[in-house]
Amino acid sequence: MTELSEKLKEIYGKYTEQGSGERKRSLSELVKGWFSGKGKETMPVDKEFMEIVTEYAGRIVKEGDREDSLTAAELILGMPKTKKFSEQDLCFAAMHSNVAQFIPLFTDDDVKAVREMTQKVPKQYRFPVYKDLVKALDERLKAD
Numbered sequence: 001m002t003e004l005s006e007k008l009k010e011i012y013g014k015y016t017e018q019g020s021g022e023r024k025r026s027l028s029e030l031v032k033g034w035f036s037g038k039g040k041e042t043m044p045v046d047k048e049f050m051e052i053v054t055e056y057a058g059r060i061v062k063e064g065d066r067e068d069s070l071t072a073a074e075l076i077l078g079m080p081k082t083k084k085f086s087e088q089d090l091c092f093a094a095m096h097s098n099v100a101q102f103i104p105l106f107t108d109d110d111v112k113a114v115r116e117m118t119q120k121v122p123k124q125y126r127f128p129v130y131k132d133l134v135k136a137l138d139e140r141l142k143a144d
Contacts (some may be wrong), residue, residue: 057098069102097129
């Protein structure tokens with residue numbers, strides 16, 4: 001594991017603690033905000049987490065390190081773990097979109113392993129970004 005994947009692991013650990021704090025709005029208010037377009041601002045702790053994860057995922061791709069990308073994919077797809085909805089878990093699920101950029105770095109066996117990881121994502125967090133990732137992994141498996 002290189003410095004980049006170690007840092008990503010630290011970011012997830014820090015956010016797991018900080019992002020689980022008390023929220024000013026309920027999940028129902030959040031959902032209403034999504035549908036109405038009002039009150040859907042991202043909390044600063046969530047926004048910072050999503051921006052930095054995306055940045056580090058891009059840096060891992062730029063470095064081209066296969067093992068780092070596999071470690072990052074495992075970390076990103078490993079969250080959320082619970083089936084109970086929370087705003088924090090929605091942010092974890094949104095980060096699944098970052099895994100697709102690692103696919104060109106993966107070996108065929110890596111793609112199969114990551115595809116298996118996707119099966120462990122709780123069904124309620126299988127949003128469009130998750131479905132796009134699964135489709136990209138399946139296309140890569142068919143191409144080989």
